[in-house]
Amino acid sequence: xTRITIDGRDLxxxxxxxxxxxxxxxxxxxxxxxxxERQAPFGACRVxxxxxxxxxGPIPACTTPCRDGMVIDTHDETARRVATAVVELVLSELPExxxxxxxxxxxxxxxxxxxxxxxxxxxxxDHDERHPYLAFQHELCISCGRCVRACEEVQGAFALTATGxxxxxxxxAGLDAGFLDSACVSCxxxxxxxxxxxxxxxxxxxxxxPRPA
Amino acid sequence: MPxxxxxxxxxxxxxxxVRRHHAEGAPTALQVLKDAMERxxxxxxxxxRVAAERSRxxxxxxxxxxxxxxxxxxxxxxxxxxxxxxxxCFAATGGAHVDRLGDGLGLQLGERRADRSVSLAETVCLGFxxxxxxxxxxxxxxxxxxxxxxxxxxxxxxxxxxxxxSVLGEPVLIRPGDWSGLxxxxxxxxxxxxxxxxxxANVRGRxxxxxxxxxxxxxxxxxxxxxxxxxxNGDEGDPGSYIDKYLMExxxxxxxxxxxxxxxxxxxxxxxxLCRSEYPLSKPALEAAVERAHADGLLGVDILGSGFSxxxxxxEGAGSYVVGEETALLACLQGLRGTVSARxxxxxxxxxxxxxxxxxxxETLCNIPFVALRGAEAYQALSPGATAGSKLVCFNERFQRxxxxxxxxxxxxxxxxEDLGGGLIDGRSIKAVQIGxxxxxxxxxxxxxxxxxxxxxxxVGCMVGHGGIVAFDDETNMRDVARHLLxxxxxxxxxxxxxxxxxxxxxxxMFAAEARVDRERLEALLETLELGSLCAHGGGMPxxxxxxxxxxxxxLELA
Numbered sequence: 001x002t003r004i005t006i007d008g009r010d011l012x013x014x015x016x017x018x019x020x021x022x023x024x025x026x027x028x029x030x031x032x033x034x035x036x037e038r039q040a041p042f043g044a045c046r047v048x049x050x051x052x053x054x055x056x057g058p059i060p061a062c063t064t065p066c067r068d069g070m071v072i073d074t075h076d077e078t079a080r081r082v083a084t085a086v087v088e089l090v091l092s093e094l095p096e097x098x099x100x101x102x103x104x105x106x107x108x109x110x111x112x113x114x115x116x117x118x119x120x121x122x123x124x125x126d127h128d129e130r131h132p133y134l135a136f137q138h139e140l141c142i143s144c145g146r147c148v149r150a151c152e153e154v155q156g157a158f159a160l161t162a163t164g165x166x167x168x169x170x171x172x173a174g175l176d177a178g179f180l181d182s183a184c185v186s187c188x189x190x191x192x193x194x195x196x197x198x199x200x201x202x203x204x205x206x207x208x209x210p211r212p213a
Numbered sequence: 214m215p216x217x218x219x220x221x222x223x224x225x226x227x228x229x230x231v232r233r234h235h236a237e238g239a240p241t242a243l244q245v246l247k248d249a250m251e252r253x254x255x256x257x258x259x260x261x262r263v264a265a266e267r268s269r270x271x272x273x274x275x276x277x278x279x280x281x282x283x284x285x286x287x288x289x290x291x292x293x294x295x296x297x298x299x300x301x302c303f304a305a306t307g308g309a310h311v312d313r314l315g316d317g318l319g320l321q322l323g324e325r326r327a328d329r330s331v332s333l334a335e336t337v338c339l340g341f342x343x344x345x346x347x348x349x350x351x352x353x354x355x356x357x358x359x360x361x362x363x364x365x366x367x368x369x370x371x372x373x374x375x376x377x378x379s380v381l382g383e384p385v386l387i388r389p390g391d392w393s394g395l396x397x398x399x400x401x402x403x404x405x406x407x408x409x410x411x412x413x414a415n416v417r418g419r420x421x422x423x424x425x426x427x428x429x430x431x432x433x434x435x436x437x438x439x440x441x442x443x444x445x446n447g448d449e450g451d452p453g454s455y456i457d458k459y460l461m462e463x464x465x466x467x468x469x470x471x472x473x474x475x476x477x478x479x480x481x482x483x484x485x486x487l488c489r490s491e492y493p494l495s496k497p498a499l500e501a502a503v504e505r506a507h508a509d510g511l512l513g514v515d516i517l518g519s520g521f522s523x524x525x526x527x528x529e530g531a532g533s534y535v536v537g538e539e540t541a542l543l544a545c546l547q548g549l550r551g552t553v554s555a556r557x558x559x560x561x562x563x564x565x566x567x568x569x570x571x572x573x574x575x576e577t578l579c580n581i582p583f584v585a586l587r588g589a590e591a592y593q594a595l596s597p598g599a600t601a602g603s604k605l606v607c608f609n610e611r612f613q614r615x616x617x618x619x620x621x622x623x624x625x626x627x628x629x630x631e632d633l634g635g636g637l638i639d640g641r642s643i644k645a646v647q648i649g650x651x652x653x654x655x656x657x658x659x660x661x662x663x664x665x666x667x668x669x670x671x672x673v674g675c676m677v678g679h680g681g682i683v684a685f686d687d688e689t690n691m692r693d694v695a696r697h698l699l700x701x702x703x704x705x706x707x708x709x710x711x712x713x714x715x716x717x718x719x720x721x722x723m724f725a726a727e728a729r730v731d732r733e734r735l736e737a738l739l740e741t742l743e744l745g746s747l748c749a750h751g752g753g754m755p756x757x758x759x760x761x762x763x764x765x766x767x768x769l770e771l772a
Contacts, residue, residue: 033711043555044710046745057744063555078744082712085741089715117734118719143708152226161277162550162708165533167718169708175258175276182273 004066007074013066020048020061023074030074031083031107033090034144035062036193039153042145045090047083047107051076058082084111090142092116093123093167094196103195104142121167131179133186133203136171140198143169147190147199159183160190171198227274231547232566234269241548242268242275246285247490247531254289254329268548281550281707283336283532284490288325290332294318294364295349299338299452300651300683301609303697305345307689310361311335314348317365337534337701339491340455342607342681343375343615352493357610375607377459379619380633385583385595385603386460386576386619390467392511394582395474399519402585408434408478411581413589415601420446420537420574421649421678421749423667426581429571432561434479436569441481443472444565444572446542447488447495450534451650452701454681456605457575459617461488461495464579465502469525471578473512474585476523479571484525486575487546490532499527534651534705538748539572541707552707553748574679576605599623599666604680606665608634611641611684620665627661629682641686645764649678651698652753655685655760674760691765695758696724702754713751716742720758729772732762 002013004022013022018041023030033045041062049058051073058079061072073079087108091097098104126138143162148171151160159182163172174182191201231241245264249256256279265275279285296314315321318333325332339354341347347356348364355363356372363369379387398407412427433441445468449457460468472484488495503525506512514522528546535541536551543564545551564570580602584592593601599622606629608615613635620629630636630643637643645657648665654675656663663673670676685694699721706713720738723730739755746752761769 041555043747046710046712046747049745060555063557065557082741082745085737086711086745089719089741090711092719093715118716118723118738120719120722142711143714145709156226158226158271159273161271161273162552163277163280165281165550165552165708166703166706167708167714169714172273172276172280174273175261177258183271 002066002068004068004070004072006072015065017066018062019050019052019059019064019066019070019072022066023050023061023072028074030061031110032062033087033104033107033142033195034146036146036150038193039146039149042149045144046086049079049083050074051079080111084113087111087113088116089118092118092120093142095122095125095139098140099197102197123170128173128178131184131186133188133201134179134184134191135200135202136173136179137198137200138170140196141170142196142198143171144195146193146195147171150189150193155185155187155189157183157185157187159185227270227549228547228567230270231549235566239269240267242270242278243282243531243545243548244268246275246279247529250285250289254293254325254332256285270548274549277550278548281533281552282530283334285531287323287334288332289334290325290329292331292351293334294331295334295336295339296322297337297339297341297345297347297349298335298701299342299345300647300697300701301338301342301453302346303694304683304685304689305610307693308697310346310348313361314364317361336491336532337450337705338452340449340458341372342453342455342609342683344372345610347372354493375455375459375616376614377463377617377619379603380621381595381603381619384619386467386579386605387464387617388467390464390470390582392466392470392506392509392582394585395470395477395511396517398474398477398585399517399521404434404478404480407474407585410584410589411478414584414592415589416577416580416584416592417600417602417667418574419576419580419604419679421652421676423677426573426577429561429573430475430479432559433481433569433571436562438569440483440568441479442565442568442570443475443479443481443484444543444546444560444570445472445484445486445575445578446537446539446572447486447575448530448537448542448545449489449575449679450537451679451681453609453647453683454607454650454679456607456617456680458492458495460575460579460605461486462492462498465499466506467579467582468499468575469502469506469512471581472525473516473523474581475571475573475578477521481571482522482524484523485546485565486525486527487536487542488527488529490529496527496529503527533707534701535707535748535750538750541748542572543570552709553750555747576680596622599664604665604677606680606682609681609683611637611686613638622666623664625662626656626665629665630661630684634682634684637684637686641688644685644687644689645691646685647683647757648681649676650681651701652676652749652756653678654756655694655764657760657764674756674763676756691761691768692724692770695761695769696721698757699724699754702750706750710745710747710751712741712745713747716745717751717754720754729770732771735771736762
């Protein structure tokens with residue numbers, strides 16, 4: 001049995017339980033961006049960083065398994081500072097602020113992210129609007145991988161992939177000719193999990209950004 | 214009742230596809246795409262569809278692979294010229310060779326002439342750091358003074374290979390591999406006894422992290438499962454390092470022997486070497502050595518009548534620095550995008566095809582035959598009072614005697630640079646050295662008396678890393694060094710974790726602009742990279758920048 005202390009409260013967990021699972025089991029919360037509880041943890045966004053006694057630096061809650069005797073501080077100052085800076089970096093790559101209703105906007109509000117200290121290159125507009133139900137605004141993609149994993153792990157369609165590398169990383173459907181020419185089965189799992197409105201479901205949501213005529 | 218987390222599917226569906234298709238003999242998507250590039254000089258959607266069909270992978274996944282690796286991106290003409298932009302070449306010319314070559318050919322990096330006759334691409338690094346700058350023209354790697362003129366005159370000639378020597382009376386790593394360690398182990402040692410010897414010898418990983426090899430082996434040995442693998446990490450991407458290159462090309466038998474020993478100790482019957490495409494001679498040399506070993510009964514079924522069977526497959530990468538990280542290496546080996554995965558699970562439990570796998574650096578594995586033959590005590594004695602064993606270091610072209618040297622740990626960096634390297638050429642003096650690759654700190658001349666060992670270098674913000682020693686001479690502009698390193702870091706980020714994907718781009722932008730760099734904002738960004746990144750790439754790229762901030766503050770044009 002594994003015993004863990006989170007923000008002063010003790011919890012017994014099954015081996016293999018992640019720190020994030022344990023935080024949530026206690027009713028606590030840690031902000032996340034690349035995490036979706038329907039998918040295996042990914043560890044890309046680094047927004048779920050928390051403090052752990054004895055660790056040389058903050059640890060990602062989503063991919064770290066609980067170890068017996070672990071003491072976790074979800075309010076650790078260094079962890080919050082780094083997580084906030086990461087979200088600040090994310091906002092700096094987008095050509096416009098995220099729509100209010102998105103998960104990204106909510107995380108930025110929760111962390112009280114200010115004006116980006118590191119302005120720089122942003123992603124160019126690139127829209128796929130040929131599919132009847134799904135639209136993709138690539139410049140809003142933050143490469144969190146949730147859509148790709150939803151397509152692989154939940155739907156099993158393998159219609160999406162991460163593309164490029166470094167700052168130019170993005171997501172493509174099929175051979176990058178859009179949803180319509182991919183193995184997409186129009187299930188909408190990608191749009192459902194997208195934290196930024198990069199992928200939206202046209203029949204259910206009014207597009208936040210007006211589509212060009 | 215203890216809390217039980219909700220069950221989630223594993224994110225290894227692609228790995229499971231690869232495992233099934235490998236068992237049926239299908240090539241990986243990366244192999245098919247590399248072949249298409251070799252044949253036709255570019256990759257079209259038709260090539261991607263063929264790759265998807267032959268590898269039996271989803272089209273989207275194949276597309277993702279085709280947009281990740283450098284080798285698959287730059288279009289190739291009938292004559293494909295690749296210019297090295299590694300740190301040793303930068304230290305030699307400040308980057309002037311890249312501009313002169315581009316101007317002379319009338320091409321930007323990554324361009325091909327409209328008539329497809331000539332193309333120019335960037336590559337990091339060709340491993341001819343002893344004779345920088347280096348250019349690969351077709352299959353010929355030329356290097357050293359006059360190289361740009363020769364390439365422009367279409368008269369490239371093969372560059373000379375570096376010297377290598379040992380300070381040890383009886384060399385460990387540069388003696389030709391003769392399989393005596395494996396022969397002894399199969400006759401006299403149980404797998405458990407060999408594992409105990411490797412643990413007692415305290416063989417630390419030579420790839421950068423310094424993790425004890427014996428611990429990795431033990432984890433993999435204890436992991437459940439009948440089939441296990443040994444992977445030799447030959448993705449020596451550190452610009453300025455050409456150590457594994459020469460182990461793989463000149464002493465491949467020693468590596469193969471080390472891998473077979475690892476297999477014997479761990480209970481694995483198959484190994485893979487992942488070598489680099491930037492080293493075109495590595496794969497043929499390794500394959501020839503595997504063939505010889507087969508002919509001699511040293512690889513294959515029932516080796517030397519011991520009942521132990523082990524075979525080795527050689528796989529070549531496609532241009533990506535981060536593939537040197539072990540989870541990215543395994544992804545590349547399986548033909549997938551070379552991105553990093555969070556650990557746990559560790560490769561020892563979940564490696565090639567999801568099965569227990571030991572990943573060791575090439576040089577690490579080359580240490581094992583000595584341990585198997587002579588035992589832990591003899592190994593410890595190689596570097597008295599310091600890290601066990603010996604280490605290969607290599608010097609860049611700025612030194613009087615560049616080349617590869619086998620040294621004892623604990624030697625001062627000054628003794629390495631001055632006694633072995635002979636100091637610098639052209640009457641220049643050392644301004645600073647970068648040790649162990651682009652993620653290593655930069656040691657100013659004033660700290661050259663620091664002993665070359667893990668803890669001592671770490672105490673001054675540096676590392677042993679992979680053992681490459683790149684000297685910057687007194688004419689070097691250290692702001693240019695920062696810009697050079699961050700350009701490399703941003704280009705090579707795998708793009709998975711947010712701090713590295715965006716943060717290295719921002720750090721490079723700060724130094725690429727003409728403006729002064731705001732120190733406070735820079736340091737906040739470095740902290741975000743150091744503490745937030747998923748792997749050592751984003752986490753380590755700040756180290757040399759921190760060194761420059763400490764030792765060359767005035768040269769960085771800070772605000």
